[in-house]
Structures are given as structure tokens and as C-alpha cells.
Amino acid sequence: MKKSYPMAMVNTPGKIDFEEQILKEPSADQVLIKTRAVSICGSDLHTFKGEHPFAHLPAALGHELSGEVVAVGGAVRRLKVGDRVALEPIIPCGQCVFCQKGTYNLCVNLSFHHRQGQGAFTPFFVVDEKWLHKLPKSVSFEESALLEPLAVAVHAVQKAPITLGSTVAIFGAGAVGLMVLVLSRLAGAGETFAMDVQEFRLMAAREMGASFALANQGKKTVEDILHMADGLGVDVAFEVAGKQMTVVQSLQVLRKGGHAILVGLNPEPEITVPSNIFVQKEISLSGSQGYCWDFQTALTLVEGGSIDLSRFISHRISFDSLQEGFDLLTRPGGRANKVVVLFE
Structure with a gap:
């Protein structure tokens, strides 16, 4: 496994840069994921254009991720190497009154992985086990990259x-x-x-x-x-x-x-x-702020055939073509709705 990997960043509006990251071993409660698919979100577009009200440049991009577990920390019990997973990309504090009530989407200290410098447009992603949802074999990686907007x-x-x-x-x-x-x-x-x-x-x-x-x-x-x-x-x-x-x-x-x-x-x-x-x-x-205990409902709907997420995908591109994907979504007449970035 490589010791470093590229991660997509926006330093100036309208331009994707790739910055090398050091590959770290997961800590006790963490899981290392090999990224398989990431979809481009509307909030990514706002950040890309330098227009997001809460994300200031430079900024990491991407949070709608699915992938495969390639390493686990010593305290991880629910997941194992080889499991297919989707990311719930939210980081509530767990301590405020809203978190204590279970409405973690309203956390007063709410954050996201990409707001803390770890975007999902990257071959590897390290995250706490609790924010990963195990995927059934019937749900593809590219469909799973749309579970986050479906939860919204x-x-x-x-x-x-x-x-x-x-x-x-x-x-x-x-x-x-x-x-x-x-x-x-x-x-x-x-x-x-x-x-x-x-x-x-x-x-x-x-x-x-x-x-x-x-x-x-x-x-x-x-x-x-x-x-x-x-x-x-x-x-x-x-x-x-x-x-x-x-x-x-x-x-x-x-x-x-x-x-x-x-x-x-x-x-x-x-x-x-x-x-x-x-x-x-x-x-x-x-x-309606994000999602709160809605990810599993979204996954159940997809697994049961009530909703076909592949119908929402208009374009599929490679990681190397990420700039092209963002350009497609932002230029007039692009006719792109949901673009999914596929990784090898």
C-alpha cells in the first residue's frame, strides 16, 4: 500500500488541486477505507465556486462516499477487512443538549470530515467506525455514494x-x-x-x-x-x-x-x-437540517427496491477527471444532475 495519496482541494475558485496526504494507520476506534465511489454534492459546487456561506477556501471537497474496509483499529468490533461501507459524513460533539436528546443533526458544535481537512475525493479515507454503514451485496458502490443525499x-x-x-x-x-x-x-x-x-x-x-x-x-x-x-x-x-x-x-x-x-x-x-x-x-x-437516524431508513428503502438510486446518476467519471466533472456541473448547458466519481 502506498505511503501517500492525493486528495482534492479548492484553493482558488473554479480549480481543483490535488495535495498529497500521508497515509496513517487507523487508531483504535477507526477504520481505513479504500474509496470506491464518491458523488458530487451541491454543497461541493458552492465550495468549488467559492460561494459556500460556511466553507472558506482553501477547502477539502467531498463527503458522499462508499468504499471497502482495508484496515481496522484494535477496538473496532462491528466491521472487518473486506466489508463494503457507506459514510455518514457528520461529526456531532455528542455532549450538547441536542446530541443528548438524540437530535445530533442540530448539534451546536456540528462539523464534517471535509470541514476538518479530510475530503472524500481521495483514494483512502480514515473515519470512526460509528459513522460507517455496512452495505448489503445487492447495493452497488455507486448507488451507495447517493445514500447521503437520499438521507437528506x-x-x-x-x-x-x-x-x-x-x-x-x-x-x-x-x-x-x-x-x-x-x-x-x-x-x-x-x-x-x-x-x-x-x-x-x-x-x-x-x-x-x-x-x-x-x-x-x-x-x-x-x-x-x-x-x-x-x-x-x-x-x-x-x-x-x-x-x-x-x-x-x-x-x-x-x-x-x-x-x-x-x-x-x-x-x-x-x-x-x-x-x-x-x-x-x-x-x-x-x-430540514441534514439527517438524523435517517441513513438506515435510506439504505432499507434501496435494499428493498423501493427506490433505484442509479436512476439519479447522469454521469460517471474517473478520479483523474474530477475537474471535468465539476466543470460539467457548473457550466451552462452541462445537463448534468448527479455525477459519480469512480475509483479503481
Whole structure:
């Protein structure tokens, strides 16, 4: 095994650099993983462009990882060499009031491996055993690299009051938005509306069962949804785009007593919303932060065949082509939704 390996970094916006890392033996509770697949996340794109509100350059990239265990520390009991695993890339403190309550996604000291200098776009990854999920043989490495965004979607949908026949609107038809669409239908949603500004994403939404896939044209789109939803609006709206316009739209399309869930991370620290609408329509707005005990649910859904993660992958590239993958996702007309980086 090599004594060093490259890890992807962003030192200047728009450029991937590879920096050599020293290969370390795992400590007592840690596991060394040989990376097999990593998918590019929307937050990676924000970091790549130098626009992430919480990640300042230079920064490591990548957290949606699957791989194979190649070494274990002396205290590791649940995993062994050769096991196939997926990473839950979150580091809560375990001590604050929210961690003690079990809501570790709300940890006041929450961190991530890539925020601590260890990105996933690298051939090897060292991590505590407790943040690894053992994979069944029926789930591929590339599918497993999408378990993290699926867990995000699971958490969001489980926060929503969706019942049999509920009408649901989703603003943003990227990978997570499409997963929210599929999960909403699994949860019993009736008519579903998917909105985006990219036609190729709307095509994907139609293929995945959206009742209506609409090019987002601002006020007109709100009027169209209200008209198609019997003039009343939808029961639940998900905002997955992270834009002021779509946040406001998610409120405007709700029927009285409806509920909006914010999933997308907005790069702007403050946005303006029409406050009177909350009183006049008695609507509710809540946020959905990452995932909390949702990884296993996501894995169970994939293993049981309820959701096929391979459908969300638009491109597969090699580690050596990582710059090309990020360029594909950020340039106009790239027509890429979810890009998975495969390792030998």
C-alpha cells in the first residue's frame, strides 16, 4: 500500500488541486477505507465556486462516499477487512443538549470530515467506525455514494405532513429534489408538481412520476399551480433550490393550513418573505437540517427496491477527471444532475 495519496482541494475558485496526504494507520476506534465511489454534492459546487456561506477556501471537497474496509483499529468490533461501507459524513460533539436528546443533526458544535481537512475525493479515507454503514451485496458502490443525499430527502419528507392523496409541490428538481419527489409518492402523495428552470431536470421529474413538471416562470408558475390544485393550493411544498424566489413561491402555492419545508441552503444570509400570508392562511414553515437516524431508513428503502438510486446518476467519471466533472456541473448547458466519481 502506498505511503501517500492525493486528495482534492479548492484553493482558488473554479480549480481543483490535488495535495498529497500521508497515509496513517487507523487508531483504535477507526477504520481505513479504500474509496470506491464518491458523488458530487451541491454543497461541493458552492465550495468549488467559492460561494459556500460556511466553507472558506482553501477547502477539502467531498463527503458522499462508499468504499471497502482495508484496515481496522484494535477496538473496532462491528466491521472487518473486506466489508463494503457507506459514510455518514457528520461529526456531532455528542455532549450538547441536542446530541443528548438524540437530535445530533442540530448539534451546536456540528462539523464534517471535509470541514476538518479530510475530503472524500481521495483514494483512502480514515473515519470512526460509528459513522460507517455496512452495505448489503445487492447495493452497488455507486448507488451507495447517493445514500447521503437520499438521507437528506428522507429526513425532509418525514418532517412533512404527507398523507394519502396529499398534493405536493417541489421547487428544485436536482438530485435531492427528485428524491423528495419519489419519496413523497412513496409516502402517499397524490398529485405532485416539480419546478425547475432546466428542461433536462424537468424531463427527469416526469420520468420519475411527477404529475406536472413546470418550467419556473415566477408569478405565472404560482398561478398555474393554484389553478391546477382546484384553486386552493397544495398541502405541502418543498423548497430545494435555495433561492429567495422559490422560498416565497413555496409559501404562495400552499392551501390554507398548508406546510412548507425548506431543504435548500440559501447562499444569502437573509431573505424577505411576505409575513401576512402566515396569518391569513395559517400556513407553517419549517426547516430540514441534514439527517438524523435517517441513513438506515435510506439504505432499507434501496435494499428493498423501493427506490433505484442509479436512476439519479447522469454521469460517471474517473478520479483523474474530477475537474471535468465539476466543470460539467457548473457550466451552462452541462445537463448534468448527479455525477459519480469512480475509483479503481
